[in-house]
Amino acid sequence: MSSCDLCVVRNRAICASLDAKELEALNAIGRTRKITPGESLIWEGEDSVLVANVIEGVLKLSTNTEDGREQIVGVVYPSDFIGRPFGGTSGHGVTALTEAKVCVFSRRDFDAFAREHPALEHKLLERTLGELDRTRRWMLLLGRKSAAEKMASFLLEMTERLGGNGCKLSFENPLQRQLTLPFSRQQIADVLGLTIETVSRQFTRLKNEGIIDLPSRRDVIILDMEALAAEAG
Amino acid sequence: MSSCDLCVVRNRAICASLDAKELEALNAIGRTRKITPGESLIWEGEDSVLVANVIEGVLKLSTNTEDGREQIVGVVYPSDFIGRPFGGTSGHGVTALTEAKVCVFSRRDFDAFAREHPALEHKLLERTLGELDRTRRWMLLLGRKSAAEKMASFLLEMTERLGGNGCKLSFENPLQRQLTLPFSRQQIADVLGLTIETVSRQFTRLKNEGIIDLPSRRDVIILDMEALAAEAG
């Protein structure tokens, strides 16, 4: 029995395409690894040496300009795949936002395994197509939305994404949801293409208007989901 | 002999993964179609009914906010694949920028064919991974770059992309390249997340500084590639 049988993302990650025997073979070329917040797994610009599945935690994908400005280009959750298979260099760094556990593979080993298992490649293709859709939708936000619209869109996206992924999210009242953000203010700014001050001002405005409450730095309670959706543009 | 044998993108599109017999089968479920500038092949939000390969021309992928602001989220060239295989709705419209020729398939037919041809799915996966990389790089531009940096980056990207794809591009002087843009000023604005006025002002500034010349609306001659690269950030 391979350790994958106990894996919490076994049926959601790309591994779901494999039978017991294949899974054992995949398990043989991978190993799990823990990552602490702020620690990086992959660096921007280096050539792709490893790929991984996220088991636990949240990680950011980010790129930087030469002079140090950062843009977060993606956020990954449990069952998501990270890294760049089939050659090339990694266009973005991968860094943990929370305590995280990943299942890593050498890219060469993974590539070879994938090419022999079309069902795995198919899962990976579906996942990649979905990620491309999501990324393109985010471009509309970056290119065309105001700070207020960006914040509202961000909070709505978080509400969706943090469901069920081991992140706290209460549903007692369907219109009043609490979420614990895996981001600092600066990181939210880096997701939205804003400055930390603008993000902060938007938070206080939303609070003053009674749309959200902020019990602590990382916690947000959405008091008026309708109003938030109306602001998202 | 199938008509694919005469296809100019035969060896660059995902079809390159197929042998003569397979290609004939694919040819049987597809048909070529011409599109005129401004005409759409796919509309945002409708469920995915067709996919296609670009044979000739340039097309834009775009999304709009409810109130009509537009963001171009991708630009496709000959040999590129368009559409959303494997279910779901299309997150963006696809519209011709120039006269274009595409090879279209019903999505259902294509999906079935792809699942029986792992080599084709592999090509599609590589293409999709590449497109995702490119899209994420563009997010840095949208979220973090100034108007000047955006314009310089855009012109550099165009210089790369318009090479060899049937678009005019002269190389007599390696440092002085002429390109014919497939975009109007408004479309450039929609790619960069700017207004048409800002784009226009950046063009005249670059011209005044001797970095480019503008022989006509759609033509740009890059006089100082170094300076342009330095401005791209």
Add this chain to the structure above:
DNA sequence: CGGTCAGTTGAATAAAATCAAGACTTGTGG
């Protein structure tokens, strides 16, 4: 209790958007 770090708030500034004309292209019909 002081020190550090993250976040907030305010005032001044800068950047790009908006508003408003005007100029140049392109195409059309007389």
Add this chain to the structure above:
DNA sequence: CCACAAGTCTTGATTTTATTCAACTGACCG
């Protein structure tokens, strides 16, 4: 072939928006 109309692009003046700079507040930790 010219005149004119429509559309596209440019330019200028003004306003808006978000950034920048700077000070301050509160939380957490030894």
